[in-house]
Amino acid sequence: MVAEAKKREIKEAHKRKRIMKERFKQEENIANAMVIWINEILPNWEVMRSTRRVRELWWQGLPPSVRGKVWSLAVGNELNITPELYEIFLSRAKERWKSFGETSADNDTEGVSVADREASLELIKLDISRTFPSLFIFQKGGPYHDVLHSVLGAYTCYRPDVGYVQGMSFIAAVLILNLEEADAFIAFANLLNKPCQLAFFRVDHSMMLKYFATFEVFFEENLSKLFLHFKSYSLTPDIYLIDWIFTLYSKSLPLDLACRVWDVFCRDGEEFLFRTGLGILRLYEDILLQMDFIHIAQFLTKLPEDITSEKLFSCIAAIQMQNSTKKWTQVFASVLKDIKEGEKNTSPALKS
Secondary structure: OHHHHHHHHHHHHHHHHHHHHHHHHHHHHHHHHHHHHHHHHHHHHHHHOOOHHHHHHHHOOOOHHHHHHHHHHHHOOOOOOOHHHHHHHHHHHHHHHHHOOOOOOOOEEOOEEHHHHHHHHHHHHHHHHOOOHHHOOOOOOOOOHHHHHHHHHHHHHHOOOOOOOOOHHHHHHHHHHHOOHHHHHHHHHHHOOOHHHHHHHOOOHHHHHHHHHHHHHHHHHHOHHHHHHHHHOOOOOHHHHHHHHHOOOOOOOOHHHHHHHHHHHHHHOHHHHHHHHHHHHHHOHHHHOOOOHHHHHHHHHOOOOOOOHHHHHHHHHHOOOEEOOEEHHHHHHHHHHHHHHHHHHOOHHHHO
């Protein structure tokens, strides 16, 4: 019995030693990568960003100290937002908060009713309290509560046509953790202006269905057995993908892993969001094949907390984003074309 306990103790000691060794190696790799990013890549961003060496380094995950800067550069600023513009919309948001409840419902600003704006402000308040609750930094009284409130409030004034949509708080929170306030707003507004994000946050059902249809092409190509299993239960991608895409996996995955997904998303664009989804399905394929509709939906809505970066990225790497000879963008374009032609063929004007 003593010998068994001793054996277990030695085994545990070896395990701890191995974990410590791996951690030291990881920290050393991050430190080395940080030097390369700061001294070589960032000063020559436009020239180096698409090189094979940089893309490979990028895949391994960005060092936290340069993450925000790289995200900003990769997302870009097509909207030409300045810190001054952010201050203007923040002032506007503060004025609205001040007059919240005092304005009569017959006032209309920028085509958005007061009732809609108030609903937006209420939703922001509610959502902030539910954003990374375990961190205790975004909730009332936390160090980042006001910053998150400001970024989201300013955005609703900047884009009243989009307003506030549930899930936005997670995206803004991740940016705030990696960037200064004004830079976080600039990245947030530009990120939400990308075609995929705009389709989801505007709840453009027809465009969302096109994304789901494209996703299913690659789902069938990569995981045919699981694809048929889902089909047999009429389990459609919207059941699990909407939440993943809305929050860019920041609500579904551990924060450090979500940040690594963001790293490559900033490198590869919207395609990587769907590739990550397929990577998750591949990782849990054997488990999912044993489940029925309800259990699959529950499982994918709340993924296991012990999901590791190495295992997930190994599964993502195994996903081929090529259908026959077509890549994601070409398949998506084909889906758009097929749907447009289908609409033409069923048009009453053409039939008469």
